[in-house]
Amino acid sequence: LAKITQPISMDSYEGQEVNITCSHNNIATNDYITWYQQFPSQGPRFIIQGYKTKVTNEVASLFIPADRKSSTLSLPRVSLSDTAVYYCLVAGGSQGNLIFGKGTKLSVKP
Amino acid sequence: NAGVTQTPKFQVLKTGQSMTLQCAQDMNHEYMSWYRQDPGMGLRLIHYSVGAGITDQGEVPNGYNVSRSTTEDFPLRLLSAAPSQTSVYFCASRKNVGELFFGEGSRLTVL
Numbered sequence: 001l002a003k004i005t006q007p008i009s010m011d012s013y014e015g016q017e018v019n020i021t022c023s024h025n026n027i028a029t030n031d032y033i034t035w036y037q038q039f040p041s042q043g044p045r046f047i048i049q050g051y052k053t054k055v056t057n058e059v060a061s062l063f064i065p066a067d068r069k070s071s072t073l074s075l076p077r078v079s080l081s082d083t084a085v086y087y088c089l090v091a092g093g094s095q096g097n098l099i100f101g102k103g104t105k106l107s108v109k110p
Numbered sequence: 111n112a113g114v115t116q117t118p119k120f121q122v123l124k125t126g127q128s129m130t131l132q133c134a135q136d137m138n139h140e141y142m143s144w145y146r147q148d149p150g151m152g153l154r155l156i157h158y159s160v161g162a163g164i165t166d167q168g169e170v171p172n173g174y175n176v177s178r179s180t181t182e183d184f185p186l187r188l189l190s191a192a193p194s195q196t197s198v199y200f201c202a203s204r205k206n207v208g209e210l211f212f213g214e215g216s217r218l219t220v221l
Binding site: 042 | 114145159166200210211
């Protein structure tokens with residue numbers, strides 16, 4: 001299983017781009033990288049998933065270097081509503097033992 | 111679409127009592143799992159199931175039992191509750207690949 005490390009917390013201001021990096025040195029060949037967002041008193045929800053290079057959707061981008069030992073979630077022009085905890089998950093497609101990183105608490109200030 | 115439904119949302123137990131947290135999903139997902147979330151500890155996997163009749167242990171299984179008799183339901187049982195089991199519990203499901211869908215959580219306090 002990939003050992004996952006991510007920063008405990010980050011601060012930002014509205015309108016800035018935020019990059020949250022997840023380290024996963026022992027990622028396996030068939031592992032995907034997935035990010036989830038969690039607001040207080042809610043369950044986590046899926047943001048984005050990727051295997052290599054770059055993936056972009058309507059809310060975020062995910063950058064994965066060639067060695068895949070880390071990944072960066074990029075949130076463009078954050079707003080106060082992006083204040084949440086962001087979790088990195090590294091796991092194979094059909095793997096059952098889905099272990100999350102400890103999460104990064106992002107605080108966006110006006 | 112109901113998605114993943116957890117009951118109860120809140121529960122207070124006394125040490126030694128037993129209870130079952132219910133989880134049901136209506137998406138025909140093969141995979142279901144239970145996590146607990148404590149301050150500063152993130153999401154820790156308790157048990158998971160890749161299909162009816164199949165269960166396995168996660169990171170922190172001690173003190174918890176599960177069964178999976180149907181595709182839809184995955185109850186989590188605490189046979190003898192302890193204060194260390196005070197936590198917020200999340201159930202999640204997915205097809206065998208793809209994103210996890212989480213319930214809204216069940217907040218358990220053990221006195």
